[in-house]
Amino acid sequence: xxxxxxxxxxxxxxxxxxxxxxxxxxxxxxxxxxxxxxxxxxxxxxxxxxxxxxxxxxxxxxxxxxxxxxxxxxxxxxxxxxxxxxxxxxxxxxxxxxxxxxxxxxxxxxxxxxxxxxxxxxxxxxxxxxxxxxxxxxxxxxxxxxxxxxxxxxxxxxxxxxxxxxxxxxxxxxxxxxxxxxxxxxxxxxxxxxxxxxxxxxxxxxxxxxxxxxxxxxxxxxxxxxxxxxxxxxxxxxxxxxxxxxxxxxxxxxxxxxxxxxxxxxxxxxxxxxxxxxxxxxxxxxxxxxxxxxxxxxxxxxxxxxxxxxxxxxxxxxxxxxxxxxxxxxxxxxxxxxxxxxxxxxxxxxxxxxxxxxxxxxxxxxxxxxxxxxxxxxxxxxxxxxxxxxxxxxxxxxxxxxxxxxxxxxxxxxxxxxxxxxxxxxxxxxxxx
Numbered sequence: 001x002x003x004x005x006x007x008x009x010x011x012x013x014x015x016x017x018x019x020x021x022x023x024x025x026x027x028x029x030x031x032x033x034x035x036x037x038x039x040x041x042x043x044x045x046x047x048x049x050x051x052x053x054x055x056x057x058x059x060x061x062x063x064x065x066x067x068x069x070x071x072x073x074x075x076x077x078x079x080x081x082x083x084x085x086x087x088x089x090x091x092x093x094x095x096x097x098x099x100x101x102x103x104x105x106x107x108x109x110x111x112x113x114x115x116x117x118x119x120x121x122x123x124x125x126x127x128x129x130x131x132x133x134x135x136x137x138x139x140x141x142x143x144x145x146x147x148x149x150x151x152x153x154x155x156x157x158x159x160x161x162x163x164x165x166x167x168x169x170x171x172x173x174x175x176x177x178x179x180x181x182x183x184x185x186x187x188x189x190x191x192x193x194x195x196x197x198x199x200x201x202x203x204x205x206x207x208x209x210x211x212x213x214x215x216x217x218x219x220x221x222x223x224x225x226x227x228x229x230x231x232x233x234x235x236x237x238x239x240x241x242x243x244x245x246x247x248x249x250x251x252x253x254x255x256x257x258x259x260x261x262x263x264x265x266x267x268x269x270x271x272x273x274x275x276x277x278x279x280x281x282x283x284x285x286x287x288x289x290x291x292x293x294x295x296x297x298x299x300x301x302x303x304x305x306x307x308x309x310x311x312x313x314x315x316x317x318x319x320x321x322x323x324x325x326x327x328x329x330x331x332x333x334x335x336x337x338x339x340x341x342x343x344x345x346x347x348x349x350x351x352x353x354x355x356x357x358x359x360x361x362x363x364x365x366x367x368x369x370x371x372x373x374x375x376x377x378x379x380x381x382x383x384x385x386x387x388x389x390x391x392x393x394x395x396x397x398x399x400x401x402x403x404x405x406x407x408x409x410x411x412x413x414x415x416x417x418x419x420x421x422x423x424x425x426x427x428x429x430x431x432x433x
Contacts, residue, residue, distance in 0.1 A: 003031040003041030004115070007066075008131075009059045010049025012187050012223070014082060016140045018047045019128035021081075021108055026129055028116045034131045039069065042076040043115070048084035050157055053325040059084045060096075067098040079103065081111060083157045105158065126164070126172045133377060135412025136183035136393060137176050141169055141207065145189040146196075147226065149253075150264045150331040151296065151324060154189055161190065163198045166207050170214065177216035182412055183375060184211070185392060187223045192231055205233040212241040218414065219243055219375070221392055225250040227275055228266040235282035245389040248279065249289040249318075255310035256303035259296050264331065269306070276314055287390035289318035294352060295345030296324045297336035304348050311355050317363055318396055319356045323349050364397070364422035371418050371432060374399050376409045384409050386417075388427075399427045406431050 004025060008018040018034065025032045033040045044066045048059035059082075066078045077100040085092055086104035093102055103111045130137055145154050146161040173184060186208070188194065195203030211220055220243060222234075227250055238244045254260055257269050267275075279286055292307065311319065323345035326333045374386035377393070383400040391397045401409070401417060409415060409431075417429035 002029075002043070003033070005033045005036050005039045005041050005044045006047065007035055007044065007062060008047045009062060010047075010051065010055055010083065012138045012185065013140055013189070014047055014049060015131065016128065016138050016187070017082070017105070019131055020126065021045075021047070021111075022129040022131070023127045024108060024112050028112065030116070039074065043079070044069075044075055044077075045079045045081060045111075048080060048082035050083035050087050051154065052322065052327070056084055063092075063096055063099065067096060070098060077101075079111065079115075081105070081107065087153070087157050126168060130176075130179075130181075132393070133411060134180050135375065135377075136185065137181045138185045138187050139169060139172065140164075140187050141191065142188040142194055146193060147190060148264050148331070150262060150336070151293070151327065153327040153330055156329050158189065161193050161197055163194050163196070165198060166195075166203070166210065169207065170210060173211055173214055173217065177214060180412065182216065182218040182414075183221070184217060184219065185221050185223055186211075189224060190226045191222060191224055192226045192229070192234075202229075202231040204231055205237045208234065208244060209237045209241065212237070212243050217243055219245050219389060221245045221247050221389070223249040223392065227252055227272055230275055232278065232282075235279060238283050238286070246283050246286045247289070247390050247392070248286060249392070251291040253291065253293045254296065254299075254303075254307060256299075256306040259299050259303050259307075262298050262332075262336065263293075263296060269310070273310075273314070287317040288314075289392070289396070290316050290320075292319065292321045292352065294321060294323055294348040295340040297332060297339055299324075299340055308352060308355060311352065311359070315359050315363070316356065317360070317390065319360075320395075321349055321352050321356075360425065361422070364425075364427060367419045367427060368422060369419065371416055373414055374417055374429070376411055376413050376415065378411060379403060379409075386415070386429075397425050397427055399429050401429050401431055 006018055008015050022032055046062050049055040063080055069075045070078050079101045080099050081103040083105055085102045089102045101114055142161060142163045144158040144161045191204055195201060208220060211217060225248060238246060252272060253263060253265060255269050260267060326338045372388050374388050376384055376386045378385050382403055384403050386399045388399060416432040418432055419427050419429050421428040
């Protein structure tokens with residue numbers, strides 16, 4: 001039996017693509033390993049990320065490492081697919097000729113044909129092999145993006161926004177529930193645009209409400225919303241449906257009007273603040289995750305002070321930040337000079353994250369003594385590791401429960417705990433039930 005190792009770089013949207021490819025391998029009788037610590041077969045495939053400079057560099061380093069293993073006789077073939085090769089296929093072919101084949105983000109049929117000699121097209125169903133723990137899965141509800149953010153190359157890679165039908169999404173959810181999945185992370189480049197191309201209006205609230213009615217769906221968590229023209233009825237759906245987590249991942253990027261305008265975000269500082277306050281009024285206890293950018297062309301010290309004040313005022317439960325890096329072909333690269341020095345970008349990034357670390361610590365300390373529901377992900381050393389509804393896998397806090405003196409806690413089971421302590425980004429708890 002042929003064995004293939006598949007390495008996935010980048011975001012959860014890429015992970016879903018890899019899971020669909022693994023299903024195709026399974027159909028063709030191919031033995032596979034996903035993100036293995038050591039290679040098992042003679043063929044390796046890298047599903048690359050091409051979002052920002054650091055991600056591109058990481059993908060290229062992985063490709064070069066595999067090519068080195070091929071040169072040493074540990075591999076017979078190396079293939080590259082995904083966002084990086086979708087955008088830079090010609091350049092990669094010239095720079096890394098040891099790769100046996102480059103494929104774009106959507107060239108799965110050709111990749112399968114070249115690997116297996118089978119040109120049969122996929123069924124069109126979202127069938128995949130889960131690589132996550134059995135109790136949770138990512139659901140990609142759309143592909144591409146119609147936004148015109150000046151810094152972002154994603155539309156150049158993935159093309160226009162394309163929503164999946166509600167029926168196909170709900171069918172996938174029902175299938176995964178039967179397989180034991182309880183927790184669903186809804187993902188897209190832009191969740192809030194969902195449905196406009198198919199139904200002529202934003203239909204994310206309807207989709208989430210229908211998902212919440214599927215028996216066996218315990219948690220739904222929403223990732224990658226966009227603030228401009230946010231579908232406010234989503235907040236009602238979140239408030240009225242207990243299995244829709246009080247959690248929203250919404251990338252805001254900045255707060256200063258000068259920067260927001262240059263970024264082409266189509267929202268102002270005042271509108272952003274009003275939206276965040278509305279979220280907290282409509283959904284008491286909501287945990288908001290956001291991403292911010294420092295060092296965008298034209299960002300002044302005054303703009304950065306505005307951003308720091310914004311973070312202090314809004315007190316995000318979860319926040320990440322990164323420094324601007326110029327992406328070829330974007331509006332910013334074509335029209336703006338990258339005029340903020342790298343050392344200033346790093347200084348601003350460090351300063352912003354230090355502010356957020358203090359806020360996150362204070363929020364965690366306020367949870368001591370509270371009771372909450374958690375899901376158990378794994379057993380690690382002396383602790384069961386779980387998460388609250390406010391914590392998404394891989395990126396947010398975890399809850400640690402000492403495993404001595406308590407009954408076994410099956411992975412994927414829900415329990416009530418009391419928070420007893422906090423440390424950096426983790427919480428400690430004792431089991432209640």
